[in-house]
Amino acid sequence: MTQASTVQPDPHPLLAARPAQAGYAAGETGRMLLATDWAATPLGPMDCWPQALRIALGICLNSRFPMFVWWGEHAINIYNDAYIPMLGQRHPAAFGRPAQETWSDIWEIVGAQRKLVMERGEPTWNERVLLVMERNGFPEDTWFTWSYSPIHEEDGSIGGLFCAVTEETGRVLAERERDRLMREAQDAARTLRTWFDNAPGFVALLRGPDFVFELVNEAYYQLVGHRGLEGQSLFQALPEIASQGYFELLREVYETGQPFVGRGMRVVLQRTPDAAAQERFVDFLYQPVRAANGAVVGIFAQGHDVTEQVLATNALEEANRRKDEFLATLAHELRNPLAPIRQAAMVAKSTRDAARQAWAMDVIERQVGHMALLLDDLLDVSRISRGQLQLRIAQVELRSVVDSAVETAWPLIEAKRHQLQVQLPDEPVQLAVDPVRIAQVLANLLSNAAKYTDAGGSIRLSAEVHGDRLLLHVRDNGIGLSAEHMEAIFGMFSQVASASEHAQGGLGIGLALSRGLVQLHGGTLQARSDGPGLGSEFSVSLPLQPRAAEPAGTSGGAAAPQREAPRGRRILVADDNADALSTMTLLLEMEGHEVHAAADGEQALARAEELRPDVAILDIGMPRLSGHEVAKRIRASEWGRDTLLIALTGWGQAQDQERALAAGFDYHCTKPVDLAALLPLVNAPRRSS
Numbered sequence: 058m059t060q061a062s063t064v065q066p067d068p069h070p071l072l073a074a075r076p077a078q079a080g081y082a083a084g085e086t087g088r089m090l091l092a093t094d095w096a097a098t099p100l101g102p103m104d105c106w107p108q109a110l111r112i113a114l115g116i117c118l119n120s121r122f123p124m125f126v127w128w129g130e131h132a133i134n135i136y137n138d139a140y141i142p143m144l145g146q147r148h149p150a151a152f153g154r155p156a157q158e159t160w161s162d163i164w165e166i167v168g169a170q171r172k173l174v175m176e177r178g179e180p181t182w183n184e185r186v187l188l189v190m191e192r193n194g195f196p197e198d199t200w201f202t203w204s205y206s207p208i209h210e211e212d213g214s215i216g217g218l219f220c221a222v223t224e225e226t227g228r229v230l231a232e233r234e235r236d237r238l239m240r241e242a243q244d245a246a247r248t249l250r251t252w253f254d255n256a257p258g259f260v261a262l263l264r265g266p267d268f269v270f271e272l273v274n275e276a277y278y279q280l281v282g283h284r285g286l287e288g289q290s291l292f293q294a295l296p297e298i299a300s301q302g303y304f305e306l307l308r309e310v311y312e313t314g315q316p317f318v319g320r321g322m323r324v325v326l327q328r329t330p331d332a333a334a335q336e337r338f339v340d341f342l343y344q345p346v347r348a349a350n351g352a353v354v355g356i357f358a359q360g361h362d363v364t365e366q367v368l369a370t371n372a373l374e375e376a377n378r379r380k381d382e383f384l385a386t387l388a389h390e391l392r393n394p395l396a397p398i399r400q401a402a403m404v405a406k407s408t409r410d411a412a413r414q415a416w417a418m419d420v421i422e423r424q425v426g427h428m429a430l431l432l433d434d435l436l437d438v439s440r441i442s443r444g445q446l447q448l449r450i451a452q453v454e455l456r457s458v459v460d461s462a463v464e465t466a467w468p469l470i471e472a473k474r475h476q477l478q479v480q481l482p483d484e485p486v487q488l489a490v491d492p493v494r495i496a497q498v499l500a501n502l503l504s505n506a507a508k509y510t511d512a513g514g515s516i517r518l519s520a521e522v523h524g525d526r527l528l529l530h531v532r533d534n535g536i537g538l539s540a541e542h543m544e545a546i547f548g549m550f551s552q553v554a555s556a557s558e559h560a561q562g563g564l565g566i567g568l569a570l571s572r573g574l575v576q577l578h579g580g581t582l583q584a585r586s587d588g589p590g591l592g593s594e595f596s597v598s599l600p601l602q603p604r605a606a607e608p609a610g611t612s613g614g615a616a617a618p619q620r621e622a623p624r625g626r627r628i629l630v631a632d633d634n635a636d637a638l639s640t641m642t643l644l645l646e647m648e649g650h651e652v653h654a655a656a657d658g659e660q661a662l663a664r665a666e667e668l669r670p671d672v673a674i675l676d677i678g679m680p681r682l683s684g685h686e687v688a689k690r691i692r693a694s695e696w697g698r699d700t701l702l703i704a705l706t707g708w709g710q711a712q713d714q715e716r717a718l719a720a721g722f723d724y725h726c727t728k729p730v731d732l733a734a735l736l737p738l739v740n741a742p743r744r745s746s
Contacts, residue, residue, distance in 0.1 A: 084118070084137070084138040085138050085141070086118060086135075086136060086137050086138050086140075086141070086152065087118050087138075089149060089152050089153075090114070090118065090135065093152070093153045095153070098133060098153055099129055099130065099131045099133060100128060100129060100133050100153075104712075107210050107211070107216060108211065109208050109209060109210045109211065109216055110126070110128055110208070110216060110217065113126050113128075113208050113217070113219050114126060114135060116219075116376070117135070117136070117137050117219070118135075118137050119137075120137055120139065121138075121139050122139055122221060122223075122369045122373075123136075123137070123139040123140040123143060123221070123222050123223060123224075124136065124137050124139070124140060124219070124220060124221050124222070125137070125140055125220050125222070126208070126217055126218070126219055126220070127156050127171065127217050127218050127220070128208075128216060128217035129216065129217060131155040132155055132156040132157065132171060132217070133153060133154070133155060133156075134151055134152065134153070134154055134155070134156045134159060135152065135153065136151075136152065140222070142224075143192075143201075143222070143224055144159075144192060145192030145193040146192060146193055146194060147159050147192055156168075156171070160190075162189075162190050162191060163188050163189075163190055166186075166188065170183070170205055171205065171218060174205045174206070174207050174215070174218045175207070175215055175217075175218065178207045178209075178215055179207075180204060180205060180206045180207065181204060181205040182204050183201070183202065183203050183204070184202045185200050185201075185202055185225045185229060186200065186201055186202070186203075187199070187200055188200070188201060198226075199224065199226045200224070200225040200226050200228075200229045201222055201223070201224055201225060201226075202222070202223050202225050203220055203221065203222035203223070204220065204221055204222075205218045205219070205220050206218060206219045206220075206377070207219075221369075221370075221373055223366065227257070228361065231257045231258065235256070235258075235342075235359055238256075239344060239357060256274050256276065256359070257276075257361075258276055258359060258360055258361040258362075259274060259276040259277035259279070259280050259339075259341075259358075259359070259360055259361070259362065260272070260273070260274045260276065260277060260357075260358070260359045261273045261274070261277050261286075261357075261358045261359075262346070262355060262356075262357055262358075263291060263307070263355055263356040263357075263358060264354065264355045265354065265355060266311060267290040267291075267292070268290055268291040268292075268304075268307055268311075268355075268356060269288065269289065269290050269291075270286040270287045270288065270289055270290075270291070270294060271287065271355070272287070273286045273287055276362075279362075280326070280337065280339070280362055281294075281295060281326055281328065282326065282327070282328030282329055282332075284329075291304070291307070292304070295326070297325065297326060297327045297334065298324060298325070298326070301323075301324060301325065303324070306319075306343060307343060307356055310343045310344075310345055310353075310356055311345065311353055311356060312353075314345050314347075314353050315345070316342060316343060316344045316345060317342070317343040318341075318342050318343075319339065319340065319341050319342075319343075319360075320340055321338050321339075321340060321363060321366075321367050322338065322339055322340075322341070323336060323337075323338055324336075324337050324338075324339060325337075336364075337362060337364045338362075338363050338364045338366075338367040338368075339360050339361065339362055339363060339364075340360050340361050340363050341358060341359065341360025341361075342357075342358070342359050342360060343356050343357075343358055344356070344357040344358075344359070345357075395424075397420050397421075397424050398420070398421050398424045398425065400420075401416075401417040401418075401420035401421045401424075402417070402421065404416075404417040405417035405418065405421075425729060428729075429729060448490075448491035448494060448577055448578070449491050449493070450489055450490065450491055451489075451490070451491070451492060452487060452488070452489055453487070453488055453490060453492040454485050454486065454487060454488070455481060455482075455485070455486035455487075455488055455520060455527070456481060456485070456486075457492070458488065458490070458492050458495050458496050458499070459479065459481065459496075459499065459518065459520070461492070461496040461500075462496045462497075462498075462499035462500040462503060463477070463479065463499075463500075463503065463518070465496070465497075465500035465503075465504075466500045466503035466504045466507060469504055469507045469508070470503065470507045470516065473507055473510070473512045473513075473514070474512050474513045475506075475507055475510060475512075475513065475514045475515065475516050476513075476514070476515045476516070477503075477516050477517075477518070478515070478516070478517045478518070479517075479518045479519075480517065480518070480519040480520070481519075481520050482520060482521065482522060486520070486522060486527060486601075487601075488527065488599065488601070489601075490578055490599065491578070494574045494577075494578075495574070495578070495599070497571075497574065498571045498574050498575055498582070498597065499518070499529065499531070499597075501567045501568070501570070501571050502531040502571065502595045502597075503516065503518065503531060504567075505567065505568070505595075506531055506532075506533035506535060506593070506595075507533075509533070509535040509536050509593070510533045510534060510535030510536070510592075511535065511536075514533060514534050514535060515533065515534050516531070516532070516533045517530075517531070517532045517533075518530070518531050519532070522601070525600060525601050526580075526598050526599060526600055526601060527598070527599045527600075527601055528596060528597070528598055529596070529597040529598075529599070530594055530595070530596050530597075531594065531595045532592065532593075532594040533592050533593055533594075534592040535592055535593060536589065536590060536593075537586045537587065537588055537589045537590050537591040537592050537593055538584060538586035538588075538589070538593050539586075539588065539589055540588075543584050543585070543586065544584075546568050546584060547568050547569055547572050547582070547584070568582075575597055575599070578599055578600070579599070579600045580597060580598050580599040580600065581596075581597070581598045582595065582596070582597050582598075583595070583596050583598075584596075625649050625650060625651070626650050626651070626670075626671040626672055626739065626740070627650075627651045627653075627668060627669075627670045627671045627672070628645055628650050628651065628652045628653070628670055628671065628672045628673070628674065628739065629652075629653050629654075629655065629661065629664055629665055629668060629670040629672070629673045629674070630642055630645065630652060630653070630654050630655070630673075630674045631654070631655040631656075631657075631658070631660070631661035631664075631673070631674070631675045631676055631679060631684070631687065632656075632676040632679070632705070633656055633657055633676060633678075633679045633680055634676070635656070637676075637728075638654050638656065639654070641674070641705075642654050644732055645739070648736060648739075650739070653668055653670070657679050657680045657681045657682070658679040658680065658681045658682025658683055658684065658686060658687050659681040659682050660681075661673075661675060661679070661682070661687050662682060662687050662690055662691070665687070665691055665697070665700075666694070669696045669697075669700075670700060671700065671701060672700070672701045672702075672703065672739050673687075673688075673691065673700055673701070673702050673703070674703045674705050674735075674739075675687055675688060675702065675703070675704060675705065675722075676705055676706060677704055677705075677706035677708060677713075677717070678706065678707075678708075684704060684706070684720075685716060685717070685720040686720075688702050688704070688717075688720040688721045688722055689720050689721055691721070692720075692721035701723055701738075701739075701741070701742070702721055702722045702723050702724075703722065703723065703724045703725075703726060703735075703738055703739070704717040704720075704722040704724065704725045704726065705726050705728060705730060706725070706726075706727065706728060707727065707728045708727075713725070723738075724738050726738070
């Protein structure tokens with residue numbers, strides 16, 4: 058929960074007039090996204106867009122690879138800057154319009170594939186498909202490679218599709234031109250030389266069974282490095298590829314006379330003698346060159362460096378894999394506490410035994426708290442990525458932060474019978490940090506050490522002052538890390554596969570969140586391990602010099618007012634969720650308040666005019682009238698100017714709090730709300746009074 062008065066951070070510098078939406082880029086299409094009146098389209102206002110659409114657009118608009126999203130029944134088209142060249146004169150009219158209007162000339166092909174994706178949820182793959190279209194004022198042959206992937210909403214339905222596309226027209230035309238010039242090259246050396254000098258890809262002519270470079274173009278030099286090639290055999294010129302299989306391929310083509318085509322093949326090159334080896338990916342053709350009598354006398358090698366395309370494709374596949382893993386993990390982590398909550402509720406409902414009812418209530422409270430922590434971690438990572446999580450800087454002693462972290466992690470450490478050693482400097486160390494956040498980082502590192510160390514292990518937390526920095530180390534004798542996992546573990550939704558039997562739940566975002574929090578303090582978080590089975594060490598480096606304190610941001614709950622008014626207030630609670638309404642009403646009545654309920658916006662406004670309550674707790678997303686509209690109308694009335702208004706909603710981002718403030722709310726609480734945090738607000742005068 059945070060107060061409705063929380064100040065939103067400055068807008069993205071590339072969007073001078075309007076704040077950037079969560080995760081959306083500030084290019085041309087990003088600005089068009091913000092400038093479009095979506096309320097006048099089938100998508101409706103951006104604030105109402107489903108999370109699945111927001112995530113898809115965040116990926117699309119922030120990518121430099123051509124992508125678009127078709128959403129909803131009308132396939133509303135939203136694309137990124139990299140896709141604009143493919144539209145030609147259809148841009149910008151195509152943005153935000155139904156896809157069928159834009160691509161009517163090829164809808165017979167792409168519309169049928171969209172229907173397959175939307176109805177069956179089956180992704181498509183189309184490689185180098187010829188499409189005859191008019192995009193620059195005249196019909197032209199174009200070739201494209203693309204894939205359509207379904208976008209699933211939270212209820213499992215398919216809301217739209219996501220497309221990654223690359224235009225192959227240039228490459229297809231270049232290959233046709235290459236074939237024509239290859240035929241001419243066998244008859245005229247001068248034509249061959251001219252083509253070599255102007256070829257769009259890399260080209261080399263290898264002579265004889267030793268594969269001596271006879272002709273090499275500039276693109277080939279750019280691929281392998283500017284070294285001596287012409288007149289040297291391939292074995293002499295490029296010794297680093299001796300064990301990569303290319304010599305064997307050349308010999309097979311030379312001996313059999315059969316060409317070879319390679320797609321996205323990996324080659325490791327050392328471009329200069331003192332440089333590190335560099336990984337590249339190439340599409341290429343080895344074509345035998347024959348003499349007049351038909352004998353093979355050389356090899357014509359031609360191709361393209363496709364490293365960027367391969368890496369982009371791999372990145373998309375990896376992002377899709379991690380997305381699927383995250384969604385599966387999230388479903389698992391949410392189902393885990395739901396099962397005991399449901400069972401405890403059945404116990405409480407079916408028994409009159411006070412002890413059993415108390416036990417059931419403890420289970421429900423504990424599991425709801427677990428779910429809230431999961432959601433808080435997700436929100437914190439999102440705020441860090443958008444630059445909207447701000448710190449509450451305070452002068453604090455290191456020992457108090459460490460004590461808080463140990464207290465949080467101790468139940469897990471104790472349960473696994475670990476030995477914990479804490480070693481701090483003898484002299485007190487003063488820090489200018491957000492103590493809650495740094496304690497959160499240390500607690501997470503200690504909890505991870507406990508999780509991934511076999512029972513009865515050893516954990517050591519130490520600190521030392523080194524110059525103007527504080528170094529904190531958390532060392533364990535657990536499962537350790539391999540070299541490839543040393544950085545990967547700090548990625549979003551990352552969990553080491555070999556540690557699955559040690560893990561005890563979680564979304565795999567703890568280390569990403571911890572690193573983000575440390576970086577907000579101007580520090581670093583690194584991992585070190587001697588290898589699997591040899592333990593791990595996580596090191597935090599923080600500056601000791603004070604940082605200017607920042608205003609409270611969106612990361613915490615609403616601050617409790619200092620003054621308290623008498624209890625027993627007249628309260629109106631409005632929520633269209635019947636269970637939420639009845640439980641909140643009952644809890645407030647148990648605190649001695651006079652509570653009245655309303656099930657929708659219109660009923661809430663009518664009851665407010667009738668009762669003139671001291672406090673109104675309003676859900677935002679109510680039917681008939683939203684909580685914002687009810688708050689505005691209450692504030693507009695003379696009797697409602699002094700009414701304390703509290704927004705209670707599942708929407709907790711900075712812009713949601715700003716909207717609540719603009720509508721007249723005094724406080725903004727995010728569901729699920731802790732009654733202990735809500736009661737001080739209910740019992741307080743208006744903040745403005």
